[in-house]
Amino acid sequence: MAAIPSLRTFALVVAVGLLTPGLLLAAPPFPRGTGFYYDPYKLVTLVVSFFCWVKLCAWVDTDTHQYKIPSVFWNGILLAAGAGGFLVTWVIGIFWVTMVLSWGLVSGLAYWYVTVRNRRAPADERLLDKHHFLRLYEKYLTRSKKDADDDDVKAEGHPIRFMSRSATGESEDTRQVERVQQSKGYKAALEMVWNAIKKRATDIHLEPTANDIPVRFRIDGMMTNVKPFTRAMGDAVINIFKVLCNLDITEKRKPQDGSFSAQVEDRIVEFRVATAGSVVGEKLVMRVLDATAQLADLGQVGLTESLQAEVRDVISKPHGLFLVVGPTGSGKSTTLYACLHEIDRFAQNVITVENPVEYRLEGVTQIEVNPKAGKTFASELRSILRQDPDVILIGEIRDKETAEIACQAAQTGHLVFSTLHANDSVTAIARMIDLGTPPFMLSSALMGVLSQRLVRKLCKKCRKRVKPSNETLKKLKVDSDAVRYLYRAFDPVEDVPKKDDEDDDEPEVKVCQACGGTGYLKRTGIFDLLIITDKIRELIKANPNVQDIRQVAIDSGMKSLFEDGARLVVEGDTSIQELLRVSK
Numbered sequence: 001m002a003a004i005p006s007l008r009t010f011a012l013v014v015a016v017g018l019l020t021p022g023l024l025l026a027a028p029p030f031p032r033g034t035g036f037y038y039d040p041y042k043l044v045t046l047v048v049s050f051f052c053w054v055k056l057c058a059w060v061d062t063d064t065h066q067y068k069i070p071s072v073f074w075n076g077i078l079l080a081a082g083a084g085g086f087l088v089t090w091v092i093g094i095f096w097v098t099m100v101l102s103w104g105l106v107s108g109l110a111y112w113y114v115t116v117r118n119r120r121a122p123a124d125e126r127l128l129d130k131h132h133f134l135r136l137y138e139k140y141l142t143r144s145k146k147d148a149d150d151d152d153v154k155a156e157g158h159p160i161r162f163m164s165r166s167a168t169g170e171s172e173d174t175r176q177v178e179r180v181q182q183s184k185g186y187k188a189a190l191e192m193v194w195n196a197i198k199k200r201a202t203d204i205h206l207e208p209t210a211n212d213i214p215v216r217f218r219i220d221g222m223m224t225n226v227k228p229f230t231r232a233m234g235d236a237v238i239n240i241f242k243v244l245c246n247l248d249i250t251e252k253r254k255p256q257d258g259s260f261s262a263q264v265e266d267r268i269v270e271f272r273v274a275t276a277g278s279v280v281g282e283k284l285v286m287r288v289l290d291a292t293a294q295l296a297d298l299g300q301v302g303l304t305e306s307l308q309a310e311v312r313d314v315i316s317k318p319h320g321l322f323l324v325v326g327p328t329g330s331g332k333s334t335t336l337y338a339c340l341h342e343i344d345r346f347a348q349n350v351i352t353v354e355n356p357v358e359y360r361l362e363g364v365t366q367i368e369v370n371p372k373a374g375k376t377f378a379s380e381l382r383s384i385l386r387q388d389p390d391v392i393l394i395g396e397i398r399d400k401e402t403a404e405i406a407c408q409a410a411q412t413g414h415l416v417f418s419t420l421h422a423n424d425s426v427t428a429i430a431r432m433i434d435l436g437t438p439p440f441m442l443s444s445a446l447m448g449v450l451s452q453r454l455v456r457k458l459c460k461k462c463r464k465r466v467k468p469s470n471e472t473l474k475k476l477k478v479d480s481d482a483v484r485y486l487y488r489a490f491d492p493v494e495d496v497p498k499k500d501d502e503d504d505d506e507p508e509v510k511v512c513q514a515c516g517g518t519g520y521l522k523r524t525g526i527f528d529l530l531i532i533t534d535k536i537r538e539l540i541k542a543n544p545n546v547q548d549i550r551q552v553a554i555d556s557g558m559k560s561l562f563e564d565g566a567r568l569v570v571e572g573d574t575s576i577q578e579l580l581r582v583s584k
Contacts, residue, residue, distance in 0.1 A: 045099065046086075053082040056110060067120045074113055081106050130265075134159065158194040161263040164244040180243050185236030188229065192237070193271075195226065197264055199516070202288055202329070206238055208281030213238075220456045220523050221329060231281075238275070238284045245273045253277035259356060267291065272356060289358045298338045301331065302525030304567070310529055311450065315339050315417075320447035321410035323397075325422040325431075331454050331525055332419040333358060336393060339417060340364065349388055353380045354395035369395070377402045385409060394418035400436030407437060410445035424561065425449035425530035426550045433544055443540040449530040453561055453582045455574045456520035462490040462512040463519070463572070472576055476566045487572040489519025524573065526565035526583065530558055 057078050064071035085102025111128065118126040126132060164176035180186055192215060196204050201217035206229075213234025216223045229237060242249045245258025257274040270289040275282055298308045314322055322339070324332045337359060340350065345363035352361075355369035355377070367384065369375050377394060378401040384392065385405075396419050397403050410416045422428035428449045432442050468486045473479070490512065511517040530536075530553050539549050562583040568574045 049099070049103070050086070053078075053106060056106070057082070060110075060113060063117060067117050069117060069120070077109055078106065078113075081109050158190060159265045160190055160194050160197075162190070162244055163261045163263060163268075164246070176243055176246070180240045183236065183240055183243075185233050185240055188233060189237045189240045192226075193262065194264075196288060197269065197290065199224075200522075204286040204288065206234060206284045208234065208278065208283060210280055213281070218329075220518070220520055221454055222456070222518070224518075235281070238282060241271075241273055241284060241286065242275065247273075247275065252282040264290075270356075270358070291359050297341050298335075301335050301338050303527060304564070307527055307529055307564075310531065311339070311448075312342060314448040314531070315342060315415070317415065317447060319410060319413045319415055321406060321416045321418070321445045322447050323418055323420050323428055323432075323449045324452065325420045325425060325428040325449060326452045327421065327423075329454070330452055331523075332452065333395070335450065335452060335525070336417050336419065337361070340391070340393065343391060348390035350391040350393070351384045351387060351389045352393035352395070353377055353384065354393070378405060381405045381409070385414075389414060391415045392417070396420070397432070397435070403432055403435045403437045404441070407441045407445040410447075411441070416445075422451070425451040425528050425558075426546055426553060428530075429540060429544060429549060430546050439544050440541050443532075443537040446532050446540075448532055450527060451530075451561065452525045452527045453565075454523040455526055455565060455568065455578050455582045457522050457524055457568075457573050458487055458489060458575060458578075459512060459515035459519055459521040461514045463487045464490060468576075476569060476576070477563070478566070478570055483570055486569060486576065488575045488577065490517070491519070492517065520578070524568070526561050526568065526579075528559055528561050528564060531556070 057075065060074055060078055061071055063069070064074055082102075085098075085105055088098050088102065114127050118129070121127075162177055162180065164174075164180075180189075192204065196217050199217060199219055201219050201224075202221075203218035205216040205218070205223070206213055207216065208231070212228045212231055214228040215226045215234075217226055218224070228234075239249045241260070242256070242258075244260040245256075247256045247258050252275075255274065255276045257272070259270060259272050261268050261270050268291070270291075272287040272289065273284065274286075275284045277283075298311060303311065314320075324335050326332050340352075340361060343350065345361070349365075350361075350363065351365045351367065353367050353369060355371075357366045357368045360366070365387075367375075367380055369377055369380060377396070377398065381392070381394065381402065382405065392406075392409055392414055394402065394406055394416065397406060406416050406418055420428055420431060422431045426449075428451070429442070429446070432446075433439055464487065465485045466488050468476075468480075468483065470480065472486070473483060476483075512519075515521040532540075533552075533556060535552055536549055539545070539552065560583075562579065565574070565579040565583055569576050569579055
């Protein structure tokens with residue numbers, strides 16, 4: 001019985017609390033004196049604004065420590081802005097005007113902070129930009145759907161649209177796109193391509209096995225496994241890309257190749273597709289050609305200032321042959337495009353012959369080779385020599401005919417750029433001679449050879465500092481007094497804190513959000529540059545011996561790939577393990 005009065009008291013208090021604002025608002029005019037009186041709307045607005053300001057200050061304090069931004073400065077600014085806003089609101093009688101001014105002041109300073117922190121944050125952690133709003137849209141306004149065939153992805157939230165080319169390759173084929181949109185696996189194909197672009201993948205591999213079709217992305221030159229498809233879903237996805245490329249979906253044994261494009265946000269991304277039959281099914285590989293990843297000048301490809309000056313000196317000559325060599329995927333085409341950016345393309349007639357045209361350049365005539373239509377490198381080179389070119393870029397020298405035409409063009413007043421598959425700059429000379437180029441012709445045409453590799457850069461957020469051994473310092477040719485520490489990639493085995501023996505739980509590994517746990521983020525180049533001097537020309541013409549040419553080049557100051565990469569290890573941009581992997 002003692003609880004009843006308590007319940008009545010509680011109900012009375014609640015009723016009074018709920019009815020009082022209404023009674024105050026509905027009360028008839030009452031003569032009042034001057035002063036401040038209770039206004040429920042203003043009070044609620046003030047309290048909510050106060051707690052929002054406190055929450056903002058707490059977030060900024062935590063965020064500044066995460067991104068190593070001066071916390072005292074920003075905490076002081078937001079504290080002063082909030083306190084000043086509330087003081088002005090209290091002192092000035094026009095409540096709503098001063099409140100809006102206070103909100104604007106605090107919001108402006110908060111936006112200023114966001115712009116500062118976005119410069120240090122990785123792309124997927126930036127705030128109040130287009131990608132941030134897209135992430136919010138995907139998180140709260142789209143729903144995922146699952147079914148038995150793995151088509152569990154709702155692709156409408158991704159700003160991507162496939163585009164197919166007609167059989168002639170000159171226009172968009174909307175019928176093919178409409179056809180694949182009704183096909184099974186279309187959403188899964190969109191999701192896979194979108195994830196590959198977000199993760200900066202350069203290649204997508206669909207490799208069939210007896211039971212399923214694993215998917216792998218090549219990111220920063222290394223293969224990374226992602227979620228596989230079931231066999232039925234994987235075959236459907238492969239057929240979708242074959243339809244977009246105008247390939248024969250009934251032919252699964254013979255190799256086929258084609259291309260298509262996609263509208264990704266506000267840009268066009270090109271895809272080069274190649275299929276091949278295997279004992280367990282059809283394999284498909286897609287090369288992702290994203291123009292936004294293209295570098296603009298020589299300073300961004302990784303060349304030192306001294307090498308940049310030497311390369312610029314070579315490509316500024318009125319005629320001659322300049323080769324960029326290395327294995328597949330070493331960034332040769334990117335470097336050649338960077339060389340074209342150093343040339344005044346509007347004062348000279350620049351023509352490229354490529355297979356395929358990977359990036360569009362303004363002020364350049366770009367021709368795509370199509371062997372199926374009889375358009376080869378050699379045939380196109382003969383025709384463009386009649387187009388009065390000043391600079392010619394050849395996508396790749398693959399045969400004797402192309403090599404000879406390139407040398408002849410270089411000898412007849414044209415500046416010729418091209419790529420070649422060779423291990424280093426000196427062996428490129430032997431490679432050209434093996435293709436059938438006469439040594440006397442090569443010696444007079446060749447100006448320089450740039451060899452390159454791509455090394456992965458250490459993630460600055462999770463890299464680990466280590467004490468180098470004397471053997472390592474000896475390999476790098478640096479003094480132990482000059483270098484006290486080097487850096488290596490994060491190791492999930494060594495760098496996870498050990499737990500007590502009685503605790504059977506495995507330690508939780510926190511994956512770095514910037515690099516995805518790989519320890520590396522993006523790549524840069526290492527180079528060796530061979531300048532063709534008069535002495536080297538005589539060696540090529542008389543006795544093209546690789547060892548003799550290499551010794552003369554070293555005596556002239558040429559550095560090896562390892563020596564050029566050693567500076568990146570010393571500066572903490574990459575690890576000694578990565579350099580040895582790439583340059584061996």
